[in-house]
Amino acid sequence: MRFSLGKLTLPLYAVLAFIYLLIPIAYTFVFSFNDSLKTNLIWRGFTFDKWTNVCQREGVCEAFGNSVFIGIISTIFATGLGTMIAIALVRYRFKFRSSVNLLLFLPMATPEVVLGAGLASQFFNLGVQKGIWTIIIAHIMFCLSFVVVTVKARVASLDPALEEAGRDLYANPTQVFWKITFPLLLPGIASAALLSFALSFDDFIITNFNAGSDMTFPRYVYTAAARGVPAEANVVGCAVFALAILIVLATQINGEVKRRKLAKVH
Amino acid sequence: MAFAAFGSSNAPAAAKPTRSGKVVIALLAPGLAYLGAFFLTPLFALIMVSLEVPDPTGGYAEYVPAFEIGNYLYVIGEYLPHILRSFGYALAATVLALLISYPLAYFIGVKARPRPLLQKLMLTLVIAPFFISFLLRTLAWKQIFSNESWIVSSLHDIGLLAPTQYVVGTPFMVIFGLTYNFIPFMTLPLYTSLERLDLRYLEAGSDLYASPTKVFRKVTLPLSMPGIISGTLLTFIPIAGDYINASGDFLGSSSTSMIGNVIESNYLQINDYPSASALSVLLMGVILVLVTFYVKKSGTEDLL
Numbered sequence: 001m002r003f004s005l006g007k008l009t010l011p012l013y014a015v016l017a018f019i020y021l022l023i024p025i026a027y028t029f030v031f032s033f034n035d036s037l038k039t040n041l042i043w044r045g046f047t048f049d050k051w052t053n054v055c056q057r058e059g060v061c062e063a064f065g066n067s068v069f070i071g072i073i074s075t076i077f078a079t080g081l082g083t084m085i086a087i088a089l090v091r092y093r094f095k096f097r098s099s100v101n102l103l104l105f106l107p108m109a110t111p112e113v114v115l116g117a118g119l120a121s122q123f124f125n126l127g128v129q130k131g132i133w134t135i136i137i138a139h140i141m142f143c144l145s146f147v148v149v150t151v152k153a154r155v156a157s158l159d160p161a162l163e164e165a166g167r168d169l170y171a172n173p174t175q176v177f178w179k180i181t182f183p184l185l186l187p188g189i190a191s192a193a194l195l196s197f198a199l200s201f202d203d204f205i206i207t208n209f210n211a212g213s214d215m216t217f218p219r220y221v222y223t224a225a226a227r228g229v230p231a232e233a234n235v236v237g238c239a240v241f242a243l244a245i246l247i248v249l250a251t252q253i254n255g256e257v258k259r260r261k262l263a264k265v266h
Numbered sequence: 267m268a269f270a271a272f273g274s275s276n277a278p279a280a281a282k283p284t285r286s287g288k289v290v291i292a293l294l295a296p297g298l299a300y301l302g303a304f305f306l307t308p309l310f311a312l313i314m315v316s317l318e319v320p321d322p323t324g325g326y327a328e329y330v331p332a333f334e335i336g337n338y339l340y341v342i343g344e345y346l347p348h349i350l351r352s353f354g355y356a357l358a359a360t361v362l363a364l365l366i367s368y369p370l371a372y373f374i375g376v377k378a379r380p381r382p383l384l385q386k387l388m389l390t391l392v393i394a395p396f397f398i399s400f401l402l403r404t405l406a407w408k409q410i411f412s413n414e415s416w417i418v419s420s421l422h423d424i425g426l427l428a429p430t431q432y433v434v435g436t437p438f439m440v441i442f443g444l445t446y447n448f449i450p451f452m453t454l455p456l457y458t459s460l461e462r463l464d465l466r467y468l469e470a471g472s473d474l475y476a477s478p479t480k481v482f483r484k485v486t487l488p489l490s491m492p493g494i495i496s497g498t499l500l501t502f503i504p505i506a507g508d509y510i511n512a513s514g515d516f517l518g519s520s521s522t523s524m525i526g527n528v529i530e531s532n533y534l535q536i537n538d539y540p541s542a543s544a545l546s547v548l549l550m551g552v553i554l555v556l557v558t559f560y561v562k563k564s565g566t567e568d569l570l
Contacts, residue, residue, distance in 0.1 A: 114547075204400060
């Protein structure tokens with residue numbers, strides 16, 4: 001009896017921990033169906049209205065659109081620059097390697113207020129007007145290192161024999177890269193891009209320091225928090241959540257299916 | 267580090283690096299130049315601003331370059347409570363996150379090892395909070411613990427809370443929110459460490475008649491130390507600089523303001539750029555000390 005109880009402790013603990021992690025998500029979901037007025041504090045009854053008429057609430061969809069635009073542009077640049085660095089770090093030995101590692105790590109280790117205030121001071125000194133593009137510049141900066149970390153893991157797992165085989169068959173370096181290396185790196189690049197988009201989409205602190213009057217979705221929620229966030233904001237948050245989880249689960253299941261197929265072949 | 271958990275961690279030996287200077291430069295230069303321009307230079311800009319003095323001939327919120335070290339003495343004197351509070355809250359939340367995460371990471375990384383799909387699903391649950399807006403999930407906790415909520419009224423009923431006491435706005439609530447919001451940053455590196463733990467070492471320990479507690483203390487804990495250190499770093503740093511949780515519109519009140527709140531209001535609301543910058547530089551200084559300590563212990567390869 002004692003033995004089996006001890007065995008159950010950890011799984012039970014894990015279940016409790018997951019409940020704790022999921023409570024605010026469940027709350028946000030439930031209250032996206034609240035038949036609320038301007039604020040969304042008390043349960044007033046169930047409705048699908050907020051989901052079907054998200055854009056009715058002034059500002060929500062505009063802020064969401066801005067965030068998507070900023071996310072896409074930042075992701076493209078951060079993923080490109082980061083992938084190049086990741087390849088260099090794994091495939092080549094060079095001087096100043098540890099300095100490069102440190103330079104890449106520091107933005108991840110710097111508190112967001114410091115990054116935000118620093119960049120804002122720089123824009124101020126240069127006389128740059130803050131707006132969508134200053135937000136994008138900031139987002140590329142803090143996404144870059146996360147891309148490097150994610151892609152680096154993938155590059156390190158590549159079997160160099162595959163590229164060698166390509167060279168043996170007289171492919172030139174460009175062909176080797178685009179026909180062999182790049183397709184193999186693609187899953188890593190894709191997850192880096194997703195991560196980068198997620199970081200950009202959800203960023204508030206750095207954005208707030210470097211935004212002019214343009215709203216992003218987190219800025220909209222922050223501003224609304226003072227007087228009560230409308231249920232429409234929950235709808236946007238939940239829709240993004242659902243989409244992200246679906247993508248992650250789909251990749252995992254896809255990977256598992258491939259793994260099982262391979263296991264059968266061998 | 268944190269997100270390495272999602273890459274393939276058991277990679278075969280890396281390719282034999284070849285020498286090719288031009289290619290390396292072409293690959294590195296654009297990204298590093300970007301970080302130079304929009305990460306390093308801004309930090310210098312911040313240091314310069316932190317030493318500025320009000321323009322004697324200018325109007326409100328106009329400053330001129332100077333070398334006023336006194337700004338630092340001023341912010342330390344003026345905002346000492348906020349500084350201490352930030353590091354105190356960050357320490358409390360980091361320790362809580364470690365205590366909550368360790369058993370969970372152990373379960374996912376060690377106990378669930380025979381079931382890779384379950385492992386992956388549980389990791390998805392760990393990062394699930396990241397996919398819902400940071401601000402929305404913080405507001406959700408605020409509503410759950412609001413003054414009118416059943417949790418607070420039952421706390422009043424059973425007398426754990428005096429009738430005039432509430433939860434939102436207290437240091438407890440802020441630390442609770444900080445712990446929740448940054449827990450995945452602790453769980454992931456712990457998982458990465460524990461996932462690589464060779465179980466034969468544990469067997470060896472118990473074969474030599476060590477008690478389970480002793481095996482944990484002498485084998486598991488030291489072997490998972492890299493995860494503990496990087497998890498601690500990854501949670502402590504963002505928590506020390508956070509200002510959402512402690513803000514009055516979210517989980518805190520004026521008596522829970524942290525460094526981040528002061529930087530935000532001095533910079534964006536009252537436009538006192540030098541004091542906000544001086545506080546940022548101080549915060550960055552503390553962080554750099556921590557990072558240096560980490561690098562000395564683990565080297566720079568493990569940073570990324």
